Amino acid sequence: MSIEIDVLNGDASWPRVEPLMNAVWPQHVVEKLSWGHVKWAHADLRVLIEAPEDSNGESPNPGLACHVGIFFRTATWNGRKVDIGGIGGVATREDFRGRGLAGLALGAAVQTMRDHEAIKFALLFCEPHNFAFYEARGWHKFTGEIYAEQPEGRIRFEAMAPFVFDFTRAPRDGVIDLCGLPW
Ligand SMILES: CC(C)(COP(=O)(O)OP(=O)(O)OC[C@H]1O[C@@H](n2cnc3c(N)ncnc32)[C@H](O)[C@@H]1OP(=O)(O)O)[C@@H](O)C(=O)NCCC(=O)NCCS
Structure with a gap:
């Protein structure tokens, strides 16, 4: 079995991703969640994994199996500008869960x-x-404060918990301002 991983332009690939997002997060479910009201940024890039073939080399249920959105942003950490990456919309189709696809895409x-x-x-x-x-x-909890933009203005973002993946900085607390919509 071979698994193909694509990294594509976020907007151009959205039509392929939308059915998976609607299946994993249907509108009537989302609107009851703590983050149901949040206006989100659009991904700059997307990692896509198509439904892998079965052992007979057949694809009985073709379509997208897994998605991870990638975001790039110049934010601030404790008032200083910093280029950061973001991950959002991590989702695997229900019939393909537990096979390592989200781990691969991540x-x-x-x-x-x-x-x-x-x-x-x-x-x-x-x-x-x-x-x-x-x-x-390998992700670590960030215990500081997050700020972000919403249509009503700058807000403290507490709808979900922040986690950090370290490259050359390892922030664990302080103030991160996303300087834009959250993801
Ligand atoms: C969370 C999700 C993306 C995982 O996708 P997946 O393709 O099944 O994940 P993987 O197969 O790569 O990883 C499964 C492994 O992680 C573990 N795992 C999966 N979800 C987990 C969770 N919520 N908490 C702890 N472990 C979890 C599994 O036990 C398995 O462990 P193993 O590798 O030791 O066997 C999938 O369950 C999903 O789409 N959920 C609904 C949407 C969602 O909550 N997305 C995350 C938004 S932040």
Whole structure:
């Protein structure tokens, strides 16, 4: 079985991703969640994994199996400008979960961000039931404050917990201002 991992332009690849996002996060479910009201940034790049073939070389349920969005942003950390990467929209189609696809896609996303030398660390936001998933993959809880833009203006962003992946900086606390919409 071979698995193909693509890293594509975020806007151009969105039509391929939208059905997976709607399946994993249907509107009627999202609107009841703590982050259901948040206006999100659009991914700059997307890691896509198509449904892998089965052992007979067939694809009975073709389509996108896994997605990770990648974001690039000049933010501030304790008032100083810093180029950071971001991860969002991590999702695997229900019938392909537990096969390592999200782990693979996340690894490809981290490598893509690492290839941009200016990026000092990466940031993602997640709910408590996913903390262990990210901690097992080298992400650390950020205990400081996050600020972000929303249509009503600059807000303290507390809808989900921030986690950091270290490149050349290892922030654990202080103030990060995303200087734009969250992801
Ligand atoms: C979380 C999610 C992306 C994982 O996708 P996946 O392709 O099944 O993940 P992988 O197969 O790479 O990883 C599964 C492994 O992580 C573990 N794992 C998966 N979800 C976990 C979680 N929430 N907490 C702890 N461990 C988790 C599994 O036990 C398995 O461990 P193993 O590798 O030791 O066997 C998938 O469950 C999903 O789409 N969930 C709904 C959307 C969501 O919550 N996305 C995250 C937004 S931040």
